[in-house]
Amino acid sequence: MTSHALADLPLARSSVARAAQLREVPDVIAHALADTRTRVLAVRDGGLLLAEAEAEADVTGAVLRWLDADAARDLLAAADGPDAPHAAVTGPDPEAWLLLGAEDDGACVLAVRLPDRHPLPARGEPADVLVHLPDGPVARGSWRSLRTVGAALPAHDAGLATAAVALDTWHDRHPRCPRCGTPTRVAQAGWSRVCDVDGSEHYPRTDPAVIMAVVDDADRLLLGHATAWQAGRWSTLAGFVEAGESAEQAVRREVHEETGVLVGDVEYAGSQPWPFPGSLMLGFRARATSTLVQVDGVEMADARWFTRDGLASAVASGEVLLPGPTSIARALVEQWFGRPIAG
Ligand SMILES: [Zn+2]
Structure with missing residues (x-):
């Protein structure tokens, strides 16, 4: 790795x-x-x-x-x-x-x-x-x-x-002043x-968001399927940093809120501007300290641990659609995988 x-x-x-x-x-x-x-x-x-x-x-x-x-x-x-x-x-x-x-x-x-x-x-x-x-x-x-x-x-x-x-x-x-409302x-x-x-x-606003490749002790990757996504779409977990919160805290909070999984070590991996409309995606690798998945059912409909072989065959069969090549999510998945994934 x-x-x-x-x-x-x-x-x-x-x-x-x-x-x-x-x-x-x-x-x-x-x-x-x-x-x-x-x-x-x-x-x-x-x-x-x-x-x-x-x-x-x-x-x-x-x-x-x-x-x-x-x-x-x-x-x-x-x-x-x-x-x-x-x-x-x-x-x-x-x-x-x-x-x-x-x-x-x-x-x-x-x-x-x-x-x-x-x-x-x-x-x-x-x-x-x-x-x-x-x-x-x-x-x-x-x-x-x-x-x-x-x-x-x-x-x-x-x-x-x-x-x-x-x-x-x-x-x-x-277009207006946030203090007094004047154009x-x-x-x-x-x-x-x-x-x-x-x-x-x-000055232009940039809203920090965290996106993380959560890996367990068996080197499996945690991917989620959000309620808002098309069937088959799976990706790394992500969420906005809240007021007064560090990026590392946000990683642990978001993973726990969405999947119930606990995270220990968090390591920065890289960032990507994501102007849709104004985010900066901060990428992390995160080490899980628990593996039981319990999705919240609100933002996250499903979450699963994938082995490399399991993910490769799920992508090959069309069961899993990964995020597009523009995204840091795809880069994080492929960094864990060790090479580009077709599909
Ligand atoms: Zn003003």
Whole structure:
């Protein structure tokens, strides 16, 4: 068994520097939009614009549809119609643009946030999209959710797409000051919001959750089937960290609440941003000190200990459906298993 941390989780990879120092530069978005090197990805409601129209069941080879500043502005303008104030007069709308980072050569990487009124299908559902590009009349793209395509994106794109979706969702859900209720304004090129009434600053929320591979003395893995899941879906146990609780305490509490199993040693294994809508999944390996399973019947419908052979044959027969390849849950299961599991 390996004891090192999980590596290369799909949503946690990117080679682009976040370049936080640029966020404070005055008019940095306007400067970036005037730079022909700038590249922009489009995001709305958990969805991303991809380069090709993918077959629904096949997202392998997914690549973001990177836009230059003009194409991104055109796409944004499609939401507003001909009577909207022209951005050349008013400057870029701070609500619409996020500075994700900078490439090694200094080129900025932005996201454009398309509003709900934009004539694209909602919620990142699969859809063909026509993108008007300055260097050609039109390009095809497809609109897919990060949740669907995250594992298939190249490392360079995956981390940027994750940050874009996380920020976009946070802005959507937190338009007002939590102290006084006043609408806030975007600051730091999309990385914070400020209340002009009481001067408070607000940053994207990240809610910590724990997810754990619980193993007993016989080296069996505990997997659960939640009441809300489709038949056959099994995964590692998980839950949110409560106020005033450590991650290790949360691991022990959640496992006991959901299955009645007691946990002793808890070892950190790695983490993964999970912006659906705003979680950080903290992965652990946990050692059970009891094996009797009694599910709560509320969140957890069933829980079982699996041997490696038992899990392999249950997956092969279709009796067990494991979590998707994007997830840290799958990585934890496969780390225990010792290699990738087909299916
Ligand atoms: Zn306020």
